[in-house]
Amino acid sequence: MRMQFWKxxxxxxxxxxxxxxxxxxxxxxxxxxxxxxxxxLMKIIDEREKNLDDKAxxxxxxxxxxxxxxxxxxxxxxxxxxxxxxxxxxxAASHIGKAQGIVTCLRATPYHGSRRRVFLPMxxxxxxxxxxxDFLRKSQDKNVRDVVYDMASxxxxxxxxxxxxxxxVPVKAFPAFLQTVALQNSxxxxxRGLRRRWGRFTSCSAKVALEDYLKKIQQVDxxxxxxxxQQKNTLLPLSLYIQSWRKRY
Numbered sequence: 437m438r439m440q441f442w443k444x445x446x447x448x449x450x451x452x453x454x455x456x457x458x459x460x461x462x463x464x465x466x467x468x469x470x471x472x473x474x475x476x477l478m479k480i481i482d483e484r485e486k487n488l489d490d491k492a493x494x495x496x497x498x499x500x501x502x503x504x505x506x507x508x509x510x511x512x513x514x515x516x517x518x519x520x521x522x523x524x525x526x527x528a529a530s531h532i533g534k535a536q537g538i539v540t541c542l543r544a545t546p547y548h549g550s551r552r553r554v555f556l557p558m559x560x561x562x563x564x565x566x567x568x569x570d571f572l573r574k575s576q577d578k579n580v581r582d583v584v585y586d587m588a589s590x591x592x593x594x595x596x597x598x599x600x601x602x603x604x605v606p607v608k609a610f611p612a613f614l615q616t617v618a619l620q621n622s623x624x625x626x627x628r629g630l631r632r633r634w635g636r637f638t639s640c641s642a643k644v645a646l647e648d649y650l651k652k653i654q655q656v657d658x659x660x661x662x663x664x665x666q667q668k669n670t671l672l673p674l675s676l677y678i679q680s681w682r683k684r685y
Contacts, residue, residue: 439485446477470517476509492568495559496538496590503537504530514612524604525612527597532613535594538587539646542653545571545660560586574661581658588658592650648675 445460454464466472483505493499511529515521541555548555554568561567563586564579571580598613605613648669656662669675 439481439488442481443478446474446481450474466517470519472513472516476512479505479509490553490555492555493541493557496557496587499537499541499557500534503534506533507536508533511612515609518608518612520606520609520612522606522609524601525606525609528599528601528605528609528613531594531598535591535598535646538591538594539649542584542587542591542660543649543665546574546666549574556583556587571660576659576661581660584653584658584660588650588653591646595647595650 445455445457445463448454449460449464449467452464452468454460463477467474483502487502493502508530511533512526515525515529545554545556549571552572554571556571560583564582566579566583570577649665652665653660653662656664
């Protein structure tokens with residue numbers, strides 16, 4: 437019912453007839469002000485509706501599809517708000533969204549495991565002979581770390597691809613891509629409340645560096661349960677400022 441409500445709401449918004457609901461009214465204002473594309477909003481809703489059962493991903497491509505239709509769609513909307521219509525920027529947004537989805541899935545694994553749930557792609561787990569129970573037991577065996585290594589490598593590859601467009605992406609688009617510096621943290625009580633409404637990749641206001649997380653997980657030999665991976669980066673605001681000043685993402 438809740439997804440049908442949002443489908444109807446988006447339809448009404450694009451008919452200039454938003455329901456009298458605070459979020460819907462603000463979204464209607466944004467659509468009018470920035471001429472936002474309806475397709476991206478509907479992709480977010482449709483993808484979440486397909487994943488209401490919150491089952492583990494069958495393969496990494498399924499995880500990437502989820503990230504593309506949710507995180508990347510949000511980035512496409514952000515680019516439209518910035519007034520950017522550029523193919524290179526769209527390509528970068530696609531890869532950053534996928535990297536963000538993979539890293540968030542990794543980072544959220546200890547939290548989900550504490551609630552006896554595992555969302556990591558089954559194909560990678562099967563490849564290394566790892567069961568969901570291994571993650572629930574917080575196993576530090578090499579094959580468990582190999583699963584984490586494969587996923588972290590895939591996220592790093594997407595980040596590398598996104599940055600390969602750096603010279604072709606308009607500078608005005610860079611603020612949309614601070615996910616390469618800042619990725620919202622999927623941990624704690626905030627996640628517990630918000631995740632029910634917005635899906636697997638929703639998170640609290642605390643942020644962790646996407647690239648910083650990939651470096652840290654390498655430093656602990658891909659032990660996804662290492663305490664240091666759940667610590668906040670106190671230098672993040674400075675990192676954001678420096679990246680913004682250097683006009684980099």
